[in-house]
Amino acid sequence: MDVISVIRTKRDKGELSPEQIDWVIDAYTRGEVADEQMSALAMAILLNGMNRAEIARWTAAMIASGERMNFDSLSRPTADKHSTGGVGDKITLPLAPLVAACGAAVPQLSGRGLGHTGGTLDKLESIPGWRALLSNEEMLHVLDTTGAVICAAGDGLAPADKKLYALRDVTGTVEAIPLIASSIMSKKIAEGTGSLVLDVKVGTGAFMKNIEDARELARTMVGLGTDSGVKTVALLTDMATPLGLTAGNALEVRESVEVLAGGGPKDVVDLTVALAAEMLAAAGIKDADPAKALADGSAMDVWRRMIAAQGGDPDATLPVAREQHVVTAPSTGVLTRLDAYDIGIAAWRLGAGRARKEDPVQAGAGVELHAKPGDTVTAGQPLLTLHTDTPEKFDYALKSLTATWDIAAPGTEFTPNPIVLDRIA
Ligand code: URA
Numbered sequence: 001m002d003v004i005s006v007i008r009t010k011r012d013k014g015e016l017s018p019e020q021i022d023w024v025i026d027a028y029t030r031g032e033v034a035d036e037q038m039s040a041l042a043m044a045i046l047l048n049g050m051n052r053a054e055i056a057r058w059t060a061a062m063i064a065s066g067e068r069m070n071f072d073s074l075s076r077p078t079a080d081k082h083s084t085g086g087v088g089d090k091i092t093l094p095l096a097p098l099v100a101a102c103g104a105a106v107p108q109l110s111g112r113g114l115g116h117t118g119g120t121l122d123k124l125e126s127i128p129g130w131r132a133l134l135s136n137e138e139m140l141h142v143l144d145t146t147g148a149v150i151c152a153a154g155d156g157l158a159p160a161d162k163k164l165y166a167l168r169d170v171t172g173t174v175e176a177i178p179l180i181a182s183s184i185m186s187k188k189i190a191e192g193t194g195s196l197v198l199d200v201k202v203g204t205g206a207f208m209k210n211i212e213d214a215r216e217l218a219r220t221m222v223g224l225g226t227d228s229g230v231k232t233v234a235l236l237t238d239m240a241t242p243l244g245l246t247a248g249n250a251l252e253v254r255e256s257v258e259v260l261a262g263g264g265p266k267d268v269v270d271l272t273v274a275l276a277a278e279m280l281a282a283a284g285i286k287d288a289d290p291a292k293a294l295a296d297g298s299a300m301d302v303w304r305r306m307i308a309a310q311g312g313d314p315d316a317t318l319p320v321a322r323e324q325h326v327v328t329a330p331s332t333g334v335l336t337r338l339d340a341y342d343i344g345i346a347a348w349r350l351g352a353g354r355a356r357k358e359d360p361v362q363a364g365a366g367v368e369l370h371a372k373p374g375d376t377v378t379a380g381q382p383l384l385t386l387h388t389d390t391p392e393k394f395d396y397a398l399k400s401l402t403a404t405w406d407i408a409a410p411g412t413e414f415t416p417n418p419i420v421l422d423r424i425a
Contacts, residue, residue: 003027003037010044018057025061029160038164039171046176052223055178059224062186065160069136069192071107074144079104079283080193081275082184084217085117087205087344088242092120092150093256094264094272094294097302099279100147102288106279107143109153109191113353113361116205116344118247121152122353126250126319126363130312146305158186175207181220188225195231195282197275198222202421203240205340211236211421218424231282236422237271241338241373244268248352248366248387250318260300267372269294271419321350321364321387325394329377333407336373336414342404343367343384349397350388362389374416377407 001023009016016024024041027033050058071078079099083089096106110132113119121132134142134151142149155162161183168174188196200208200218208214218234225232244265246255258264259272276290293299304314329335347353351362368385371377383405386397408414 003033003041007037007040007044010041010048013048015051016054021054021057022061025058025065025160029065029163035167038167039173042164042168042171042173042176042179045178046173050178052220055182055220056224056227058178059182059186059189062158062160062164062182063190066158066190067156068190069157071105071140071143071192071194073140074105076103076105076147077283077285078192078194079106079197079279080108080188080191080195081197081199081279082188083199084180084184084201084207086201086239086243087117087340087347088244088247088252089118089201090123090244090246090252090256091199091268091272091275093123093253094259094268094299094303095275096148096150097260097306098272098276098290098293098299100302100306101293101298102276102280102290103285104147104280104283105143106148107139107191107193108148108150109157109187110150111153116341116348116353118249118252118347118353120150122361123249123252124150124312126253127307127312127314128316130307131310134310142306142309146309147302148306149310150306151310153187153191158190161186177213177217177220180207181217181224185221185224189228189230193230195279196225196233197278197282198232198234199275200234200236201239202236203238203340205242205344206239215422215424222424233278233282234424235274235278235420236424238417238419238421239340240417242340242343242369243271245369245372246366247343247347248350248364249361250320250363251366251368251387254318257303260294260303262295262297267419274420319363321362321366322389323387323391323394325386325391326382327384327386327398327401328380329371329383329407330379331407332377332379333410334412334414335371335375335377335405336408336412337406338369338371338373339404342400343369345400346386346397349400350386350393351390364389372416374414376410
């Protein structure tokens, strides 16, 4: 087998054979295929696509590049959720303890933020003492004793994807549906969950900007999961505007705790409850009532135990950025658009995100929203508050907020998008 013939096959719009796929993934993981050769192949896949059989084989080869976890020893059924990433997407934080409070075991192997979307681990690391890195034994122990664990995926899980994802990130080849689907599903299948709910984000703040691409990605991932024996369902959800009223690490933890305390913004509560209901149904748990488990404090109890089991202090004061800058509404009227991508970029520039994977993040940095599409605003009222420890970043962040909102005449009829746009099973 030689790599040039594999690249040529895809360059010329051919179908990769199972042997070619197994070989190229294994040889790339071992370092025999060079980054520049894999870049060429990834670009050929982005341009010419892969069929369902090729995607399934590519996913299987990435799973086979590392270890597979096993949760058979647990007494509860496992349920996991994966989001394709968005701005203000803190849903994993209230969702994992909520689903655990309703009877499932929730192993959430999560990532860090890169670019304008935040990472769950960065958010939780703003809680003093909390540790993302657990051994497999520690992870199983936290899962067994509290019902939920949110931690970093170990290096042994789908190492081919770790290498390939880092390469795609710097070669303009992230946005290929076969590569996104196989990347996400290889990690989820290797993780060993029994059921999986996918939150496929659609809109300016997401990878998928339009609903047709999001449907294709969702169908591809649901097919991969189902074919591997993982009960998989996808919700397509709105990411035209940020979720909730915060984007930034500690800001989002604070909002998640409000949701667990029975309050919080309606879109965050609605999506958390909708995803919890799907996860519980996929895990075969009937008669659970996630809305009640949020209201009666049982989800909060699991959250406190889960945070403490990973060294965190659930009662600690969360970090607050040293400096704030308020952006006001330029006119009076109905807010009809508040762009998720621009807000994500502003939060990132303020220090909430990183440009390279080794960069530190500021726990307190980010953007707080004072209005959402559909709200009436008055000229001069606060629209956004920017938070950072490094005030010299305000100007840079403000440059990303020049065309971020539309305000229509007072009294304009406007119905915001529903949070759940479609369901694919
Ligand atoms: N998340 C992943 O894990 N992989 C992708 O390719 C895109 C998003």
